Amino acid sequence: MNEQEFQQRLSELMNQIEELPGPARQTLEKLATDTRTRHEKMRRTVGELQESLDYLRLSVKYLVFDLEATRRENQYLRRLIENDSKRDEG
Secondary structure: OHHHHHEEEEEEEHHHHHHHOHHHHHHHHHHHHHHHHHHHHHHHHHHHHHHHHHHHHHHHHHHHHHHHHHHHHHHHHHHHHHHHHHHHHH
C-alpha cells in the first residue's frame, strides 16, 4: 500500500467513524487519529533513515577512494625506495 492509498483509506475510515453513535465514535476517532500520528512519525523516521543511509553510502565511497589512492601512493613510494636502494648498491 502506497502513501496515497493509505491516506485515502484512512480518510474513508474517518468519514465512516463520523457516522457512528457518540461513545463508539469517540473511541474510534482517537484510534484513527493515533494511527495517523504514528504513520506520520514512522514516515519521517524512514525518511531520516534513508538520508542516513545515503550519507553512509557516500562516506563509504569516499573512504574506498581514499584507500585506493593510499595504496597507489604506497606502491609508488615502494618503487622509489627500491630504485633508490638498487642505485646505492650498484
